[in-house]
Amino acid sequence: MPTSIETMAASTEAKLDSFVIRSPVVVDAAKLLAASPASLTVGKVIFSKLREHDPNRVFVAHAMDPEHRRQTYGELLSGAVGLAHGLITNLGLRRGDRLAIVAPNHEHYHMVFFACLFSGIIAVPLVPQMTVQEGTRLIREVEPHAVVVHSSLHRVVHEALKIVEQSLPVVIYDSLTDGLDLDNNTVLLRDLIVPGQKMPPSTFSEVHQADVAFMLFTSGTTGTNKAVEITHQMMIVNLAQAQAFAASLTSGAQSDGLASMKLLSDNAQGTPMACSGFFHLSGTLMGMATAVQGGTMYFMEEFDAGKWLDAIARVKIGQLSMTPHNLVQIIKHPHANSTEMSSLKLIFSIAAPLSALTQVRIMEGLKAPVVQSYASTETLNLTSPRLRLDKVAPPGAIGWLIPGMEAMLIDPETHEPIQVVKDGVTGPGEIIYRGPNLFSHYFHRPQETKEAFIEIGGKSWYRMGDLCTVDQDGCLTVVDRSKEMIKTGGNTVIPTELESLILRLPTVTDVVVVPVPGGDEQVVPCAAVVPQNPAVLDDTAAQTKLAKDITDLVAQELAAYKYLTGGVVFLDAVPRTVTGKILRRAARTKVIELLNAHDDSLESVTKAVESSRKARNSCSTSHGPWSVFLSIVAPWRRWRSRV
Structure with missing residues (x-):
């Protein structure tokens, strides 16, 4: 006979049932967890697959120099296994140690990553376009036991290690060591590899699903970006979820039978793929998927629309994985209409929401289907863009939950669950997940972990931070962010980071950073500043000088994607509550009203100075030449382009 506690739990479950959004493919989460043995790890899956592939087939190649900058499957396997031994025997690392990777896209990137999986060492890729200050914070955050760094970023890492007063082994990724400040703790990557090894080191067999496979940093949508420990179990289960959904599409049945679970199919072996960045989640997953499938992946260090168009036509790329902004840049390039792109079969839009209008425009421009890849570092993949073989998510939508996942929409302010409408659209509301x-x-x-979850109905739900709607078929659409971070070019800008930096200037009394329209389906950061001297509000020359001081400081301290591309405007006061909290929406409205009101007279009141600086190595976006924005009430350049 059920106890009173069990009865109460069942009653609560029944009450919440009308609020819960589920996958159309019914799979018991417990069966997903039990679908594979505890000894099965991501490293073992990849190692097994690499041994099956043609060793002469190209795994990865530079899109602009595929003949010289490439790595075959044979080179990848022997290099990763040999390096796995070297990390243990030559560098002295142990299973569970953390290896920071600081490098742009490179043909040897995944060899290093897989070597960690083959040795039980935890790979921790860091954002390559970082300053010394940011590098210092990231190194303090993850406390690595060694660092692998590309020669172009050695100075940043070297200075950061001095600041944190850590003497760690530093492995130079490439052989371009001229002019580098090397010490006895420095070794070349090629010198670490133990030749002739056929099997991974003994630590390989000691790794289990519950262990951490690798760590990735979040984009920072809930504040400062944080390191997420991604376990082998998370990866194995997520692959099983995707396979269960795929099986239901091909069979027409929605079964929870997982006895013959297959992690990934090999149908992409002949489709060359292109990825914009290796260090973040999408690049990490694409690298592993390519290795398992036996495909070929192309890359560049920095995004360039013209070069990618050339690569699509020249090497017959079949699949793209890029941010909405980069895809827009490709279709708006002068050579887009004249470029042969018939090889394109599928395009993944990653890292930021994609509007329906822009998705249609990209599909028309590239003449290929576009799907939104909806995931996060904390959850991995969450949705499928296809419900049935004859039904796909409409433009602007992210699709249906994968098996084993549950979601709920809650009021962003009260956190009360929103009941699902059976014959219409539910929401928008803040979406939360469990699975x-x-x-x-x-x-x-620990504190940030606690704040990332919310308890409803006696269960813990992860707060993704997105405002979503769900239609009567269960198809989800991201409407906006529920948190006030700024997504630009696939990166996330944290307003408080910029504000605290700008407030270091004695000439600034108050500041708020808000997103403003930047064209090409993106927003950019704009700083609204209250000067210490009120007379500056009526002095054009003083505003110009202060704006330059602010933009110079930001450029000196932060990565290029955090620059104040939206400009600097001046206010007499920042909107705040009685308790002193910034009213960000009110501030943004005020700034945009000022920009629009003064747009017609922009030329007569704005002075601008442009200066170009060579962009740092970037794996995800092209920042291009930056500009110093000297503005009275508007940025030096007003973008009006819309897709």
């Missing part, structure tokens, strides 16, 4: 593929905690961040 077997969720992370458990941020590395050394």
Whole structure:
């Protein structure tokens, strides 16, 4: 006979049932967890697959120099296994140690990553376009036991290690060591590899699903970016979820039978793929998927629309994985209409929401289907863009939940669940999730981990931070962010980071950073500043000088994607509550009203100075030449382009 507690739990479950959004493919989460043995790891899956592939087939190649900058499957396997031994025997690392990777896209990137999977060492890719200050914070955050760094970024890492007063082994990724400040702790990557090894080191067999496979940093949508420990179990379960959904599409049945679970199919072996960045989640997953499938992946260090158009035509790329902004840049390039792109079969839009209008425009421009890849570092993949073989998500939508996942929409202010409408659209509301593929905690961040979850109905739900709607078929659409971070070019800008930096200037009394329209389906950061001297509000020359001081400071301290591309405007006061909290929406409205009101007279009141600086190595976006924005009430350049 059920106890009173069990009865109460069942009653609560029944009450919540009308609020819960589920996958159309019914799979028991417990069965997903039990679908594979505890000894099965991501490293073992990849190692097994690499041994099956043609060793002469190209795994990865530079899109502009595929004949010289490439790596075959044979080179990848022997290099990764040999390096796995070298990390243990030559560098002295142990299973569970953390290896930071600081490098732009490179043909040897995944060899290093897979070597970690083959040795039980935890790979921790860091954002390559970082300053010394940011590098210092990231190194303190993850406490690595060694660092692998590209020669172009050695100075940043070297200075950061001095600041944190750590003497760590530093491995130079490439052989371009001229002019570098090397010491006895420095070794070349090629010198670490133990030749002639056929099997991974003994630590390989000691790794289990519950262990951390690798760590990735979040984009920072809930504040400072945090390191997420991604376990082998998260990866294995997420692959099983995707396979269960795929099986239901091909069979027409929605069964929870997982006895013959297959992690990934090999149908992409002949389709060359292109990825914009290796260090973040999408690049990491694409690298592993390519290795398992036996495909070929192309890359560049920095995004360039013209070069990618050339590569699509020249090497017959079949699949793209890029941000909405980069895809827009490609279709708006002068050579887009004249470029042969018939090889394109599928395009993944990653890292930021994609509007319906822009999605249609990209599909028309590239003449290929576009789907939104909806995932996060904390959850991995969450949705499928296809419900049945004859039904796909409409433009602007992210699709249906994968098996084993549950979601709920809650009021962003009250956190009360929103009941699902059976014959219409529910929401928008803040979407929360629970399921077997969720992370458990941020590395050394217990408070942030606690704040990332909310308890409803006696269960813990992860707060993704998105405002979503769901239609009567269960198809989800991201409407906006529920948190006030700024997504630009696939990166996330944290307003408080910019504000605290700008407030270091004695000439600034108050500041708020808000997103303003930047064209090409993106927003850019704009700083609204209250000067210490009120007379500056009526002095054009003084505003010009202060704006330059602010933009110079930001350029000196932060990465290029955090520059104030939206400009600097001046206010007499920042909108705040009685308790002193910034009213960001009111501030943004005020700034945009000022920009629009003064747009017609922009030329007569704005002075601008442009200066170009060579962009740092970037794996995800092209920042292009930056500009110093000297503005009275508007940025030096007003973009009006719309897709």
